[in-house]
Amino acid sequence: MNTANVKAGETVMVVGVGGIGINAVQGARLAGAKNIIAIDPLENKREKAMELGATHSFASTDEAMETLTDMTRGQMADSAILTPGLMTSEIVAGGFNAVGKGGVVVLTGLNKLEEQNIELPGSIMTLFRKSLKGSLFGDCNPTVDIPRILGLYQSGDIKLDEIITRTYTLDQVNEGYDDLLAGKNVRGVVIHSHD
Numbered sequence: 463m464n465t466a467n468v469k470a471g472e473t474v475m476v477v478g479v480g481g482i483g484i485n486a487v488q489g490a491r492l493a494g495a496k497n498i499i500a501i502d503p504l505e506n507k508r509e510k511a512m513e514l515g516a517t518h519s520f521a522s523t524d525e526a527m528e529t530l531t532d533m534t535r536g537q538m539a540d541s542a543i544l545t546p547g548l549m550t551s552e553i554v555a556g557g558f559n560a561v562g563k564g565g566v567v568v569l570t571g572l573n574k575l576e577e578q579n580i581e582l583p584g585s586i587m588t589l590f591r592k593s594l595k596g597s598l599f600g601d602c603n604p605t606v607d608i609p610r611i612l613g614l615y616q617s618g619d620i621k622l623d624e625i626i627t628r629t630y631t632l633d634q635v636n637e638g639y640d641d642l643l644a645g646k647n648v649r650g651v652v653i654h655s656h657d
């Protein structure tokens with residue numbers, strides 16, 4: 463909603479449907495996007511995305527290109543929000559190719575700090591007026607956005623309980639990391655016991 467500035471009727475691609483990406487899907491839906499294409503190699507992630515507002519889902523950006531081209535009559539996506547576990551130059555290029563004229567590619571996923579993971583044709587970027595933007599914590603302003611998000615949760619417009627695949631005690635935290643790496647969880651949550 464904030465970094466890609468999604469508007470009603472737009473086409474948004476979300477690449478990587480984990481704890482972050484599932485909420486990019488929900489944000490795109492709330493902002494009124496017409497087409498929300500969720501990309502994830504794992505079927506459980508794609509299913510959750512479809513449940514929470516995605517209109518289409520594919521295992522890779524490449525597989526989405528034909529449908530994306532058809533549904534937008536070649537204009538392509540207005541934005542691509544990249545939320546994979548590990549950002550690679552292939553994923554950045556996939557998002558760059560998926561957006562059309564004036565399209566915005568949002569980089570949320572991370573990699574090693576020194577990793578060179580952006581390799582793009584600059585002339586196409588200029589001629590198509592595409593832009594690439596980094597986003598930290600959804601570019602939110604906690605003072606106003608956290609109460610707003612809580613209100614949207616209370617009214618049922620943002621689903622938070624539904625995205626929790628499993629909860630863990632603090633003692634089970636390593637199991638939680640194993641499940642995260644194995645792709646089992648859309649969102650795993652550690653519950654601190656107070657007794």
Ligand SMILES: NC(=O)c1ccc[n+]([C@@H]2O[C@H](COP(=O)([O-])OP(=O)(O)OC[C@H]3O[C@@H](n4cnc5c(N)ncnc54)[C@H](O)[C@@H]3O)[C@@H](O)[C@H]2O)c1
Pocket residue numbers: 477478479480481482483501502503504507522545546547548549553569570571572573597598599600642645647648
């Ligand atoms: N910018 C920020 O403010 C911010 C904040 C927190 C986390 N992060 C970063 O965001 C990223 C996502 O975090 P998360 O907690 O959602 O992780 P996660 O592991 O829950 O989700 C990542 C998802 O990406 C999918 N994926 C892996 N390779 C893919 C590919 N080639 N194409 C499409 N999908 C692919 C995985 O299957 C998984 O569903 C991480 O890199 C994390 O470090 C950024």
